Amino acid sequence: MDKRAAVKRRRRVSEKTLHLMALAGGWPGAWLAQQRLRHKTQKTRFRRLFWVTVVLNVAALSGLLAVMPLG
Template sequence: MIRIYAGLALWYLVLSLITFGVYWWDKRAAIHGQWRVRERTLHLLALLGGWPGGWLARHLLRHKSRKPSFRLMFWLTVLANLVLPAALWWGRWG
Protein backbone atom coordinates (compact mmCIF):
# COMPACT_ATOMS: atom_id res chain seq x y z
CA MET A 1 0.00 0.00 0.00
CA ILE A 2 2.85 2.39 0.78
CA ARG A 3 4.27 1.76 -2.69
CA ILE A 4 1.00 2.94 -4.21
CA TYR A 5 1.03 6.15 -2.18
CA ALA A 6 4.71 6.76 -2.92
CA GLY A 7 4.08 6.22 -6.62
CA LEU A 8 1.10 8.55 -6.55
CA ALA A 9 3.09 11.23 -4.70
CA LEU A 10 5.91 10.93 -7.25
CA TRP A 11 3.37 11.19 -10.10
CA TYR A 12 1.89 14.40 -8.64
CA LEU A 13 5.36 15.85 -8.02
CA VAL A 14 6.59 15.17 -11.56
CA LEU A 15 3.37 16.41 -13.19
CA SER A 16 3.39 19.50 -10.97
CA LEU A 17 6.95 20.36 -12.01
CA ILE A 18 6.07 19.87 -15.67
CA THR A 19 2.89 21.93 -15.31
CA PHE A 20 4.75 24.74 -13.55
CA GLY A 21 7.28 24.74 -16.39
CA VAL A 22 4.57 24.90 -19.03
CA TYR A 23 2.88 27.81 -17.23
CA TRP A 24 6.25 29.56 -17.05
CA TRP A 25 6.79 28.95 -20.78
CA ASP A 26 3.35 30.32 -21.59
CA LYS A 27 3.87 33.41 -19.40
CA ARG A 28 7.19 34.06 -21.12
CA ALA A 29 5.58 33.64 -24.54
CA ALA A 30 2.77 36.04 -23.58
CA ILE A 31 5.29 38.69 -22.55
CA HIS A 32 7.32 38.34 -25.76
CA GLY A 33 4.36 37.96 -28.14
CA GLN A 34 5.33 34.42 -29.13
CA TRP A 35 3.47 31.15 -29.64
CA ARG A 36 1.20 30.37 -26.67
CA VAL A 37 0.23 27.13 -24.99
CA ARG A 38 -3.43 26.19 -25.44
CA GLU A 39 -5.57 26.53 -22.35
CA ARG A 40 -6.82 23.03 -23.04
CA THR A 41 -3.25 21.76 -22.58
CA LEU A 42 -2.90 23.56 -19.25
CA HIS A 43 -6.19 22.08 -18.06
CA LEU A 44 -5.21 18.59 -19.19
CA LEU A 45 -1.95 18.80 -17.26
CA ALA A 46 -3.87 19.93 -14.18
CA LEU A 47 -6.40 17.14 -14.60
CA LEU A 48 -3.66 14.52 -14.90
CA GLY A 49 -2.28 15.57 -11.53
CA GLY A 50 -0.27 18.71 -12.17
CA TRP A 51 -2.74 21.03 -10.50
CA PRO A 52 -0.46 21.83 -7.51
CA GLY A 53 2.18 23.10 -9.94
CA GLY A 54 -0.47 25.01 -11.87
CA TRP A 55 -1.82 26.55 -8.69
CA LEU A 56 1.67 27.59 -7.60
CA ALA A 57 2.50 29.00 -11.04
CA ARG A 58 -0.74 30.97 -11.16
CA HIS A 59 0.19 32.67 -7.91
CA LEU A 60 3.94 33.07 -8.24
CA LEU A 61 3.95 34.03 -11.91
CA ARG A 62 0.58 35.82 -11.79
CA HIS A 63 -0.41 33.94 -14.90
CA LYS A 64 -3.91 32.84 -15.88
CA SER A 65 -5.24 34.31 -12.65
CA ARG A 66 -7.78 36.81 -14.01
CA LYS A 67 -9.82 35.04 -16.68
CA PRO A 68 -12.97 33.68 -14.95
CA SER A 69 -13.58 30.84 -17.42
CA PHE A 70 -10.01 29.59 -16.99
CA ARG A 71 -10.22 29.82 -13.20
CA LEU A 72 -13.49 27.89 -13.15
CA MET A 73 -12.14 25.08 -15.32
CA PHE A 74 -8.92 24.98 -13.28
CA TRP A 75 -10.83 24.54 -10.02
CA LEU A 76 -12.99 21.85 -11.63
CA THR A 77 -9.81 19.91 -12.45
CA VAL A 78 -8.71 20.30 -8.82
CA LEU A 79 -12.10 19.05 -7.65
CA ALA A 80 -11.85 16.05 -9.97
CA ASN A 81 -8.41 15.27 -8.54
CA LEU A 82 -9.83 15.32 -5.02
CA VAL A 83 -13.15 13.57 -5.64
CA LEU A 84 -11.94 10.71 -7.82
CA PRO A 85 -9.43 9.25 -5.32
CA ALA A 86 -12.00 9.66 -2.53
CA ALA A 87 -14.62 7.85 -4.60
CA LEU A 88 -12.18 5.05 -5.40
CA TRP A 89 -11.25 4.80 -1.71
CA TRP A 90 -14.88 4.62 -0.65
CA GLY A 91 -15.64 2.08 -3.36
CA ARG A 92 -12.84 -0.14 -2.16
CA TRP A 93 -13.41 0.14 1.59
CA GLY A 94 -17.02 1.35 1.81
Template sequence: MAGRIIEWNMVEPPRKRTKTPRAAIGLAALATAGALVQVGLLPAMLGLAWLVASAVAYLMYWADKAAAGRGARRIPENTLHLAGLLGGWPGALLAQQQFRHKTIKQPFQVVFWLTVVANLGLFAWLAHSGMAAALTG
Protein backbone atom coordinates in the same frame (compact mmCIF):
# COMPACT_ATOMS: atom_id res chain seq x y z
CA MET B 1 -8.29 76.21 -16.90
CA ALA B 2 -7.82 77.12 -20.54
CA GLY B 3 -4.36 76.26 -21.73
CA ARG B 4 -3.69 73.85 -18.86
CA ILE B 5 -2.05 70.61 -19.90
CA ILE B 6 -3.51 67.48 -18.40
CA GLU B 7 -1.06 64.64 -17.94
CA TRP B 8 -2.40 61.13 -18.23
CA ASN B 9 -0.76 58.49 -16.15
CA MET B 10 -0.19 55.57 -18.50
CA VAL B 11 0.95 53.28 -15.70
CA GLU B 12 -1.16 50.17 -15.30
CA PRO B 13 -3.21 50.23 -12.09
CA PRO B 14 -2.04 47.80 -9.43
CA ARG B 15 -3.70 44.41 -9.55
CA LYS B 16 -5.94 43.40 -6.75
CA ARG B 17 -4.50 40.69 -4.58
CA THR B 18 -6.39 37.46 -4.95
CA LYS B 19 -8.40 36.38 -1.97
CA THR B 20 -7.32 32.81 -2.57
CA PRO B 21 -3.80 32.04 -1.30
CA ARG B 22 -3.03 29.85 -4.29
CA ALA B 23 0.49 28.90 -3.27
CA ALA B 24 -0.65 27.95 0.23
CA ILE B 25 -3.38 25.69 -1.15
CA GLY B 26 -0.97 24.03 -3.59
CA LEU B 27 1.69 23.46 -0.96
CA ALA B 28 -0.88 22.17 1.55
CA ALA B 29 -2.18 19.69 -1.03
CA LEU B 30 1.31 18.38 -1.74
CA ALA B 31 2.14 18.22 1.98
CA THR B 32 -1.09 16.33 2.67
CA ALA B 33 -0.30 13.83 -0.08
CA GLY B 34 3.19 13.38 1.39
CA ALA B 35 1.74 12.85 4.86
CA LEU B 36 -0.74 10.28 3.51
CA VAL B 37 2.16 8.42 1.89
CA GLN B 38 4.12 8.50 5.16
CA VAL B 39 1.27 7.01 7.21
CA GLY B 40 0.54 4.37 4.56
CA LEU B 41 -2.87 5.67 3.44
CA LEU B 42 -1.61 6.52 -0.03
CA PRO B 43 0.73 4.41 -2.15
CA ALA B 44 4.09 6.11 -2.68
CA MET B 45 3.81 5.78 -6.46
CA LEU B 46 0.54 7.72 -6.49
CA GLY B 47 2.04 10.45 -4.31
CA LEU B 48 5.09 10.60 -6.54
CA ALA B 49 2.90 10.77 -9.65
CA TRP B 50 1.03 13.74 -8.14
CA LEU B 51 4.33 15.47 -7.35
CA VAL B 52 5.69 14.90 -10.86
CA ALA B 53 2.42 16.07 -12.44
CA SER B 54 2.61 19.21 -10.30
CA ALA B 55 6.18 19.91 -11.42
CA VAL B 56 5.18 19.44 -15.07
CA ALA B 57 2.17 21.76 -14.69
CA TYR B 58 4.33 24.37 -12.96
CA LEU B 59 6.81 24.28 -15.86
CA MET B 60 3.97 24.50 -18.39
CA TYR B 61 2.58 27.65 -16.74
CA TRP B 62 6.10 29.13 -16.61
CA ALA B 63 6.61 28.40 -20.31
CA ASP B 64 3.19 29.82 -21.22
CA LYS B 65 3.83 33.02 -19.26
CA ALA B 66 7.24 33.40 -20.91
CA ALA B 67 5.70 32.83 -24.36
CA ALA B 68 3.03 35.42 -23.62
CA GLY B 69 5.71 37.95 -22.74
CA ARG B 70 7.56 37.31 -25.99
CA GLY B 71 4.45 37.20 -28.15
CA ALA B 72 5.33 33.61 -29.07
CA ARG B 73 3.08 30.60 -29.53
CA ARG B 74 1.19 29.80 -26.32
CA ILE B 75 0.25 26.55 -24.62
CA PRO B 76 -3.47 25.94 -25.26
CA GLU B 77 -5.69 26.45 -22.22
CA ASN B 78 -7.14 22.95 -22.66
CA THR B 79 -3.62 21.54 -22.29
CA LEU B 80 -3.11 23.50 -19.06
CA HIS B 81 -6.47 22.19 -17.81
CA LEU B 82 -5.53 18.61 -18.72
CA ALA B 83 -2.31 18.96 -16.72
CA GLY B 84 -4.36 20.07 -13.72
CA LEU B 85 -6.89 17.30 -14.16
CA LEU B 86 -4.13 14.69 -14.27
CA GLY B 87 -2.88 15.80 -10.86
CA GLY B 88 -0.80 18.86 -11.63
CA TRP B 89 -3.17 21.39 -10.09
CA PRO B 90 -1.05 22.01 -6.94
CA GLY B 91 1.90 23.00 -9.15
CA ALA B 92 -0.44 25.05 -11.34
CA LEU B 93 -1.62 26.97 -8.27
CA LEU B 94 1.96 27.70 -7.27
CA ALA B 95 2.74 28.92 -10.78
CA GLN B 96 -0.44 31.00 -11.04
CA GLN B 97 0.50 32.92 -7.93
CA GLN B 98 4.23 33.18 -8.58
CA PHE B 99 3.92 34.27 -12.20
CA ARG B 100 0.56 36.07 -11.85
CA HIS B 101 -0.64 34.01 -14.76
CA LYS B 102 -4.22 33.02 -15.58
CA THR B 103 -5.51 34.41 -12.28
CA ILE B 104 -7.84 37.12 -13.60
CA LYS B 105 -9.48 35.32 -16.53
CA GLN B 106 -12.70 34.06 -14.94
CA PRO B 107 -13.70 31.45 -17.57
CA PHE B 108 -10.27 29.85 -17.20
CA GLN B 109 -10.52 29.86 -13.40
CA VAL B 110 -13.98 28.26 -13.43
CA VAL B 111 -12.76 25.36 -15.55
CA PHE B 112 -9.52 25.17 -13.55
CA TRP B 113 -11.36 24.76 -10.24
CA LEU B 114 -13.69 22.17 -11.81
CA THR B 115 -10.58 20.16 -12.78
CA VAL B 116 -9.32 20.46 -9.19
CA VAL B 117 -12.59 19.10 -7.82
CA ALA B 118 -12.61 16.29 -10.40
CA ASN B 119 -9.00 15.36 -9.62
CA LEU B 120 -9.61 15.36 -5.87
CA GLY B 121 -12.70 13.20 -6.38
CA LEU B 122 -10.73 10.70 -8.44
CA PHE B 123 -7.84 10.86 -5.97
CA ALA B 124 -10.18 10.18 -3.03
CA TRP B 125 -11.91 7.36 -4.88
CA LEU B 126 -8.60 5.72 -5.82
CA ALA B 127 -7.35 5.92 -2.24
CA HIS B 128 -10.63 4.86 -0.60
CA SER B 129 -11.56 2.05 -2.98
CA GLY B 130 -8.18 0.36 -2.83
CA MET B 131 -7.68 0.90 -6.55
CA ALA B 132 -4.59 3.03 -5.89
CA ALA B 133 -2.88 0.10 -4.22
CA ALA B 134 -3.90 -2.20 -7.09
CA LEU B 135 -2.61 0.28 -9.69
CA THR B 136 0.75 0.74 -8.01
CA GLY B 137 1.45 -2.86 -7.44
Protein backbone atom coordinates in the same frame (compact mmCIF):
# COMPACT_ATOMS: atom_id res chain seq x y z
CA MET C 1 6.91 28.51 -20.04
CA ASP C 2 3.55 29.90 -21.18
CA LYS C 3 4.01 33.07 -19.16
CA ARG C 4 7.42 33.69 -20.80
CA ALA C 5 5.89 33.11 -24.23
CA ALA C 6 3.17 35.63 -23.42
CA VAL C 7 5.69 38.27 -22.37
CA LYS C 8 7.78 37.67 -25.52
CA ARG C 9 4.65 37.60 -27.72
CA ARG C 10 5.40 34.09 -28.90
CA ARG C 11 3.13 31.14 -29.51
CA ARG C 12 1.32 30.13 -26.32
CA VAL C 13 0.15 26.85 -24.85
CA SER C 14 -3.58 26.51 -25.45
CA GLU C 15 -5.94 26.74 -22.49
CA LYS C 16 -7.26 23.30 -23.41
CA THR C 17 -3.76 21.85 -23.02
CA LEU C 18 -3.26 23.63 -19.70
CA HIS C 19 -6.57 22.21 -18.41
CA LEU C 20 -5.71 18.70 -19.59
CA MET C 21 -2.37 18.92 -17.80
CA ALA C 22 -4.13 20.09 -14.63
CA LEU C 23 -6.66 17.27 -14.95
CA ALA C 24 -3.82 14.76 -15.38
CA GLY C 25 -2.51 15.72 -11.94
CA GLY C 26 -0.58 18.89 -12.70
CA TRP C 27 -2.99 21.15 -10.84
CA PRO C 28 -0.63 21.82 -7.89
CA GLY C 29 1.96 23.25 -10.30
CA ALA C 30 -0.71 25.22 -12.10
CA TRP C 31 -1.98 26.64 -8.83
CA LEU C 32 1.56 27.58 -7.81
CA ALA C 33 2.13 29.31 -11.17
CA GLN C 34 -1.08 31.25 -10.69
CA GLN C 35 0.04 32.39 -7.24
CA ARG C 36 3.71 33.08 -7.90
CA LEU C 37 3.66 34.26 -11.51
CA ARG C 38 0.14 35.71 -11.56
CA HIS C 39 -0.50 33.56 -14.62
CA LYS C 40 -4.06 33.04 -15.86
CA THR C 41 -5.50 34.91 -12.88
CA GLN C 42 -7.62 37.41 -14.79
CA LYS C 43 -9.68 34.99 -16.86
CA THR C 44 -12.68 33.97 -14.77
CA ARG C 45 -13.71 31.19 -17.16
CA PHE C 46 -10.22 29.68 -17.05
CA ARG C 47 -10.08 29.85 -13.25
CA ARG C 48 -13.50 28.20 -12.88
CA LEU C 49 -12.57 25.32 -15.16
CA PHE C 50 -9.23 25.00 -13.36
CA TRP C 51 -11.04 24.54 -10.03
CA VAL C 52 -13.27 21.91 -11.65
CA THR C 53 -10.10 19.95 -12.51
CA VAL C 54 -8.95 20.29 -8.89
CA VAL C 55 -12.27 18.99 -7.56
CA LEU C 56 -12.19 16.08 -10.03
CA ASN C 57 -8.65 15.18 -8.95
CA VAL C 58 -9.54 15.30 -5.25
CA ALA C 59 -12.70 13.24 -5.87
CA ALA C 60 -10.72 10.63 -7.82
CA LEU C 61 -8.08 10.42 -5.10
CA SER C 62 -10.76 10.14 -2.42
CA GLY C 63 -12.46 7.37 -4.38
CA LEU C 64 -9.20 5.47 -4.74
CA LEU C 65 -8.43 5.80 -1.05
CA ALA C 66 -11.95 4.63 -0.16
CA VAL C 67 -11.59 1.36 -2.08
CA MET C 68 -7.99 0.58 -1.15
CA PRO C 69 -7.65 -2.06 1.54
CA LEU C 70 -6.08 -0.91 4.79
CA GLY C 71 -3.02 -2.68 6.05
